[in-house]
Amino acid sequence: MNKIKEILKEKKTLIPFLPAGYPSINATKQFVKVLVNCGIKVVELGVPFSDPVADGPTITNSYSFAIQNGTKSEDVYLMADELKDEFGIAIIPMLYYNLIYNKGEENFAKRISSFADAVIVPDLPFKESHRLRPHLEKFDISYVPFATPNIKEEDIKKISDYANAFIYAVTVFGITGARSSYSNDTYTYLERVKKISSKYVAAGFGVSSKEQFESLPTDAVIIGSALVKQIEPDNIEKSKENIEGLIKKIIN
Amino acid sequence: MDKIFSGDFGKFGGAFVPETLIYALDELEDYYKKIKGDREFFKEFNNLLTEYAGRPTPLTWAPNFSKRFGVNTYLKREDLLHTGAHKLNNCLGQGLITKGLNKKRVIAETGAGQHGVATATVCAFLKIPCEIYMGSVDYERQKLNVFRMELLGAKVNKVESGSKTLKDAMNEALRDWVTNINTTHYMIGSAAGPHPFPTIVRDFQRIIGEEARLQIFKSTGALPDAIFACVGGGSNSIGLFKAFVEDSGVKIFGAEAAGRGIETGLHSATLSAGRPGVLHGSLSYLLQNSDGQVEEAHSIAPGLDYPGVGPEHSYMKDSKRAIYEGITDDEAMCALEILAKEEGIICALESAHAVALAIKKVKELEKDSTIIINLSGRGDKDMQTIMKSMEAKNEQN
Numbered sequence: 001m002n003k004i005k006e007i008l009k010e011k012k013t014l015i016p017f018l019p020a021g022y023p024s025i026n027a028t029k030q031f032v033k034v035l036v037n038c039g040i041k042v043v044e045l046g047v048p049f050s051d052p053v054a055d056g057p058t059i060t061n062s063y064s065f066a067i068q069n070g071t072k073s074e075d076v077y078l079m080a081d082e083l084k085d086e087f088g089i090a091i092i093p094m095l096y097y098n099l100i101y102n103k104g105e106e107n108f109a110k111r112i113s114s115f116a117d118a119v120i121v122p123d124l125p126f127k128e129s130h131r132l133r134p135h136l137e138k139f140d141i142s143y144v145p146f147a148t149p150n151i152k153e154e155d156i157k158k159i160s161d162y163a164n165a166f167i168y169a170v171t172v173f174g175i176t177g178a179r180s181s182y183s184n185d186t187y188t189y190l191e192r193v194k195k196i197s198s199k200y201v202a203a204g205f206g207v208s209s210k211e212q213f214e215s216l217p218t219d220a221v222i223i224g225s226a227l228v229k230q231i232e233p234d235n236i237e238k239s240k241e242n243i244e245g246l247i248k249k250i251i252n
Numbered sequence: 253m254d255k256i257f258s259g260d261f262g263k264f265g266g267a268f269v270p271e272t273l274i275y276a277l278d279e280l281e282d283y284y285k286k287i288k289g290d291r292e293f294f295k296e297f298n299n300l301l302t303e304y305a306g307r308p309t310p311l312t313w314a315p316n317f318s319k320r321f322g323v324n325t326y327l328k329r330e331d332l333l334h335t336g337a338h339k340l341n342n343c344l345g346q347g348l349i350t351k352g353l354n355k356k357r358v359i360a361e362t363g364a365g366q367h368g369v370a371t372a373t374v375c376a377f378l379k380i381p382c383e384i385y386m387g388s389v390d391y392e393r394q395k396l397n398v399f400r401m402e403l404l405g406a407k408v409n410k411v412e413s414g415s416k417t418l419k420d421a422m423n424e425a426l427r428d429w430v431t432n433i434n435t436t437h438y439m440i441g442s443a444a445g446p447h448p449f450p451t452i453v454r455d456f457q458r459i460i461g462e463e464a465r466l467q468i469f470k471s472t473g474a475l476p477d478a479i480f481a482c483v484g485g486g487s488n489s490i491g492l493f494k495a496f497v498e499d500s501g502v503k504i505f506g507a508e509a510a511g512r513g514i515e516t517g518l519h520s521a522t523l524s525a526g527r528p529g530v531l532h533g534s535l536s537y538l539l540q541n542s543d544g545q546v547e548e549a550h551s552i553a554p555g556l557d558y559p560g561v562g563p564e565h566s567y568m569k570d571s572k573r574a575i576y577e578g579i580t581d582d583e584a585m586c587a588l589e590i591l592a593k594e595e596g597i598i599c600a601l602e603s604a605h606a607v608a609l610a611i612k613k614v615k616e617l618e619k620d621s622t623i624i625i626n627l628s629g630r631g632d633k634d635m636q637t638i639m640k641s642m643e644a645k646n647e648q649n
């Protein structure tokens with residue numbers, strides 16, 4: 001059985017997102033170690049991209065920083081290999097399609113198969129996913145489809161058929177970035193997705209608090225920008241403390 | 253019609269955008285399919301093009317330029333269109349679509365400010381609030397257009413991320429659209445972006461080539477031997493080219509911005525120096541490094557300062573129907589001066605790239621050939637840039 005599914009089956013899961021290479025690959029590695037020590041079992045690793053149109057300023061700036069520091073996709077993959085060996089956690093790379101296209105879909109799937117349990121591509125809608133899915137399947141990596149607040153019932157059914165590990169339900173209309181609370185619409189929509197789909201659902205975009213983690217009616221909750229904000233590029237030790245503090249506050 | 257409408261230009265095109273946008277793009281595609289055969293829509297559109305925008309624009313015979321370079325040269329005068337560039341054709345069409353879709357707000361990106369001005373213009377008389385995203389570099393070098401947009405009632409948002417030019421303005425507009433998808437239409441300014449935009453924008457710009465084809469027949473009784481247009485995102489060029497694509501005797505040339513020279517890395521010659529990749533929703537040629545990071549573009553012409561290009565041009569390049577070549581900042585400036593002095597027409601810096609490419613290609617054409625150059629816009633917006641560039645030149649000498 002897929003490793004992510006095993007984890008989600010156990011209990012409501014927090015999936016932290018870290019932009020790899022912010023402020024350095026070495027620092028990201030240390031941050032993941034902190035997460036593992038907090039009991040985290042799945043992490044999402046953002047591969048820096050120059051034009052991340054689905055992301056708000058926090059993640060966009062962290063990507064620019066990482067690229068300016070010389071972070072290459074291959075550096076991220078090498079780090080992910082090491083993390084997999086050392087901690088045995090589930091790893092989900094998240095990256096924009098040009099980074100995949102640039103490597104070639106098949107080569108890409110082959111390269112990440114050593115560490116990736118699933119992959120998230122924010123600018124690859126379901127309509128275009130036929131370009132990547134067969135290659136992921138070949139290497140036993142889960143494709144993650146998106147649900148959005150404007151999703152139609154028949155589309156929930158359709159994407160469910162293609163979701164191996166889980167569906168990524170975007171909580172709001174918009175880009176990544178911490179939000180203090182959600183409207184009732186968000187809860188209604190997520191409940192609708194849960195009800196119609198038999199697959200696991202992870203909610204993401206805007207999560208920053210324990211209250212949100214607990215109240216979102218999904219199997220997993222992804223925390224991104226709020227975590228990235230804990231990182232102080234010139235103080236790794238402090239960043240580690242901040243990360244530990246936030247994660248513990250949410251899951252304990 | 254379905255084939256035309258697949259949004260696939262060979263392997264190029266597609267809709268690589270966050271899932272949230274797919275619903276709006278589908279809605280747009282459905283609506284566009286509906287109006288494509290709708291006489292009422294096109295009656296209204298054509299009426300606006302004549303009564304409001306001032307179409308048809310003339311095809312002007314350029315006697316002195318022709319004599320100097322030894323080819324019969326005709327200029328398609330989009331510079332005479334209301335607001336001073338071809339951009340208005342597309343905005344009028346998309347303005348009517350916005351109304352039809354019942355969207356209450358419009359956003360747009362702009363580089364040179366011409367698309368921003370055209371958007372603000374249309375939104376003013378259609379009474380739709382609009383916000384324009386503009387990179388801060390462009391904001392500075394096209395201050396006059398910023399003022400025009402504001403005078404027309406638009407809100408101009410300065411974009412400080414990345415290269416602070418057109419690419420980043422488009423990123424920001426896409427982010428706005430994902431956030432306000434239910435209320436807002438994104439009026440993309442070029443034949444680029446996710447499907448169905450490249451098709452829709454091309455169709456609204458086709459009028460340039462359709463008029464030019466009739467006009468050249470009327471003047472010379474024959475088709476031209478070659479046609480020239482500048483390529484930023486690719487809308488004025490595809491608008492001209494489309495009417496001549498089936499005429500195999502007509503050579504098609506697209507002028508890209510080679511900036512300070514392709515070898516310097518400071519250029520926007522996407523088709524000449526890029527390779528296929530995905531940016532802003534479509535698969536097309538792209539300036540990128542070996543890792544797939546998008547590179548910053550450079551051009552003295554803000555409307556060409558973009559590392560991507562519309563997917564149909566990638567298709568025309570690969571199928572060899574059109575030839576794309578780079579023109580440097582200096583060559584464009586030189587061509588702008590020549591046209592000004594020979595014909596009394598000061599064209600936009602973007603259009604000057606097309607003029608420069610025509611001058612270069614004259615040698616390859618037979619004597620007494622006939623050519624059409626698309627003057628996509630007028631130079632008023634560029635006066636400050638041109639002055640600065642000339643001052644810098646004088647200081648060097």
Ligand SMILES: Cc1ncc(COP(=O)(O)O)c(C=O)c1O
Binds near residue numbers: 338367554628629
């Ligand atoms: C006068 C003029 N010509 C050309 C362009 C380039 O755009 P496109 O390639 O879409 O025609 C612009 C863009 O701003 C423009 O203002």
